[in-house]
Structures are given as structure tokens and as C-alpha cells.
Amino acid sequence: MRRWMIIIGGALALLLVVIVGFNHLRSEGIKKYFASMKPPPTNVAVAEAKSEVLPNLLTGVGDLAAVHQVNVTTDVSGRVTEILFTAGSKVKAGDPLIQIFDAPDQSDLASYKAQTLAASLALDRAKALAAKSFGPQATVDQSQAAFDQAQAAVAKTEAIISQKRIKAPFDGDLGVRMVELGQYLSAGTQIVSLTDLSQLFLNFTATEKDRAVLNVGQTVRIVVDAYPGRTFEGKITTIEPQISADTRNVRIQATLANPDRILQPGMFATTTVELPPKPAVVTVPETAVDYTLYGDSVWLITETKDANGKASLKTDRTFVKTGPRIHGRVVITSGVKPGDRVVAVGQLKLQSGSAVAISADPPPPIPAQPPRN
Structure with a gap:
């Protein structure tokens, strides 16, 4: 029994050594395998x-405004007798737009012109008599005053008549007509808008810290939503000399040429100012x-x-x-x-x-x- 026990114990010990050695060799093999296996790059x-x-750029947002834009109104009250323009058309400075009833004023003008002619003849006779010592100088002075008054009445009436013929103050594009033929207009009534689209102002703001790098004459480029992919260029023409106490921003105005007349006042614009390079x-x-x-x-x-x-x-x-x-x-x-x-x-x-x-x-x-x- 003792011999058998020794043989069995030896066999078990040998088996244990084999198992431990196998596990060790397997672990080492796994380590070497994973150590040698690297993922592909x-x-x-x-x-x-x-x-x-890089270009030194200052970006911001602004809006466009017309250099010349006005709502044409009437200075005097009266009834519209003629409409001399077409809505949306182009006009030149001095082109007539509407005519207000002026028949009484035309009659007054003819009367005053006749009075001026009579006063002129009376003045000439008074001067001729005074030159020959047949008339007093007082008569000459009275005739001169009458003539001047008649001329003043003519000038006043012509001014009233001109106020009743509304004309375009500058070249531009007309907007929607706001009056009708025969309508009675009060002084200040809007007739039509007139806009010069040849040049536009770009108004935008910059922060207080950027004021030192901004100068008149710098190039400004803008893009507008209406024309994606297109860039328009102008120059800074005015910088507000005061910083806003509320926002700490400075107002800047640039001028842009608009030869194609596709930009319009009121458009929102994304602005980019070219600054000196860094x-x-x-x-x-x-x-x-x-x-x-x-x-x-x-x-x-x-x-x-x-x-x-x-x-x-x-x-x-x-x-x-x-x-x-x-x-x-x-x-x-x-x-x-x-x-x-x-x-x-x-x-x-x-x-x-x-x-x-x-x-x-x-x-x-x-x-x-x-x-x-």
C-alpha cells in the first residue's frame, strides 16, 4: 500500500507540474501573440x-439708405387738376409731377402784370417831367413805389403759381402714386416717393475698441440676402465723432455706387471692412x-x-x-x-x-x- 501510495502521489505531482507548465506556456504564448499583433494604421x-x-477684416451688420430720398408733398392746399407722371417711372430734376388748380392765381398774375405796365409808364412820364423841371421829385418817388409794389405782386403770384405745379427736386425713381385726379390736397399731403438709386449710404456700427483702426477712405464690402454670392464695394465716408453712451458703439457711414440700381434702401447688409494687415x-x-x-x-x-x-x-x-x-x-x-x-x-x-x-x-x-x- 505504501508503494502504491508513493506511485500515485508521484503521478499526481507530475500531472500537476504538467498542468501548471502548460498554463504558463499558454499565457506566455497569448502575451507574445497580442504583443506582436498590432492594428493596421x-x-x-x-x-x-x-x-x-491673413486679411485683417472687421465684420458687422448694417442697412442701406438712399443718398437722396424724399416723399414729395405739396406746399399749398388745392384740387388736383393734372397728374403728369407714371408711378414707378424715372424722372429728371424739374420734371412736373402734378398740377393744382391755379386759375384764380393766373388771373391775379395777369392783373398785376397790367398794373406793372401802367406803373412803368407813369414812372417814365414822371421822370421825363422832372428832368425838364415840369414836375416835382415827389411824383417820381410815388411812381417808383407804385412800380415796385406792382413788381412785388407779380413775383408773389408767380411763386404761388409755381407752388401749385409740383416738380421733381432731383433725378430719381418714383414710387407708388398716393393721389387721385380731382382730389383736394392739404398742405403737406404726400404725393409720391422719389429715390435716387445711383448712390447709397451704408450705415453700420463698430465697437469702441475698434474705433482706433477705422478711418475714412477704408474699403467696405457688403453682401445682401437678395443677391447671394455677389459682393458690393464702397468707401467709408463718415465716422460719428461721438461714442454712444448707451451701447459704447460708434456709427459709421460708407458710400456705395449702385450703377445697376439693384441695391435698394432698407436692405440688410453684412459688412466687412479691410483693416491694415497684421x-x-x-x-x-x-x-x-x-x-x-x-x-x-x-x-x-x-x-x-x-x-x-x-x-x-x-x-x-x-x-x-x-x-x-x-x-x-x-x-x-x-x-x-x-x-x-x-x-x-x-x-x-x-x-x-x-x-x-x-x-x-x-x-x-x-x-x-x-x-x-
Whole structure:
């Protein structure tokens, strides 16, 4: 029994050694397998950080106003006897628009002209008699006063008649007609709007801190919703000399030529002012920056070599400080140097230290949109 017990114990010990050794060899084999098995590199699109001088732009919003715009009204009361314009037509300065009944005034004018003629003849006779010492100087003075009064009455009546023939004060486009033939108009009644569309004002505001970089003569570009994709250009002509105490903004006015007459007063406009250029800055594509609550970051690509000298590419997340965005690129104030390569597309599949391969596909094109700070 003792011998059998020794044999069985030895066999069990040998079996235990074999099981432990097998498990150890299997664990080591698994470790070596996973250590040698690496995931394939992730394909990413790569862009290079550039040092470039970006346009220094100041953006805002404003609205358009006509340089010359007026609601044509009547100075005197009266009945409309003629309408001499067509709504929506173009007129020249001095073109008649409406005629108000003026027959009594025309009669008064004829009477005053006759009185002027009689006063002129009486004055001539008084002067002739006075020159021959046949008449007193007082008669000459009275005749002169009568003649002047008659002329003044003629001038006054002609002015009243001119007030009853409403004319266009400048070249422009007429709006909707607001009166009817035979209508009695009170002084100040609106007849029609008149707008000169050849030039327009652009009114917008800028913050107090931007006042130092704004000057008369700087170029302003605008876009309007009515004509997407088109840009219109003008010049700053006036800067309000006072800062608003309520908003701390300064009012700015630019003048734009409107040769095609497609821009209209009242339109909303997105404005961009060209400022003096700033020093060169480092930029990367907008798609290369990850914006998170923990900060902005990019994935930098670095080249490493193994023991055999074989080169490979890896990525590391690097936190950066960003600046303005313009033309699809972002200014990087710290964290990236010119010439550094960053991942432009494919960041969602990356982890720090991930192996990457540069994709043959180029980075996405810059979106077609106006420059924005």
C-alpha cells in the first residue's frame, strides 16, 4: 500500500507540474501573440500648418439708405387738376409731377402784370417831367413805389403759381402714386416717393475698441440676402465723432455706387471692412481643430523608428489656443509651429499614440462662405 501510495502521489505531482507548465506556456504564448499583433494604421487626411499673412477684416451688420430720398408733398392746399407722371417711372430734376388748380392765381398774375405796365409808364412820364423841371421829385418817388409794389405782386403770384405745379427736386425713381385726379390736397399731403438709386449710404456700427483702426477712405464690402454670392464695394465716408453712451458703439457711414440700381434702401447688409494687415500667423484648416469643453486641440503627426530603423507615423493630441477663423482656416496662437503636420480628417478614430497612414484623398475644400472673424 505504501508503494502504491508513493506511485500515485508521484503521478499526481507530475500531472500537476504538467498542468501548471502548460498554463504558463499558454499565457506566455497569448502575451507574445497580442504583443506582436498590432492594428493596421488608420487612414487620415493630413494638412500642414502654414505661416501666412491673413486679411485683417472687421465684420458687422448694417442697412442701406438712399443718398437722396424724399416723399414729395405739396406746399399749398388745392384740387388736383393734372397728374403728369407714371408711378414707378424715372424722372429728371424739374420734371412736373402734378398740377393744382391755379386759375384764380393766373388771373391775379395777369392783373398785376397790367398794373406793372401802367406803373412803368407813369414812372417814365414822371421822370421825363422832372428832368425838364415840369414836375416835382415827389411824383417820381410815388411812381417808383407804385412800380415796385406792382413788381412785388407779380413775383408773389408767380411763386404761388409755381407752388401749385409740383416738380421733381432731383433725378430719381418714383414710387407708388398716393393721389387721385380731382382730389383736394392739404398742405403737406404726400404725393409720391422719389429715390435716387445711383448712390447709397451704408450705415453700420463698430465697437469702441475698434474705433482706433477705422478711418475714412477704408474699403467696405457688403453682401445682401437678395443677391447671394455677389459682393458690393464702397468707401467709408463718415465716422460719428461721438461714442454712444448707451451701447459704447460708434456709427459709421460708407458710400456705395449702385450703377445697376439693384441695391435698394432698407436692405440688410453684412459688412466687412479691410483693416491694415497684421504680422504673419500660424494657421491650420478648420476641420483640423477639435472644440471641446476641456479646450481646443489638434492631432499632431510625428515620425518614429523602431529598433530595425523602420519609420512609422503616430499621432498625439495637442491642446492649442485658437484665434480668428477666415477663409476656412483657423489661427493657432500657441501649440503648433509652421510646418507641423496635423490630421485634417479622421480624428474620431484616433487615440494618443495611434499609428496612422496618410490617405491619398486630399483634405476637404474650403467651404464657400464670406470671411468671418
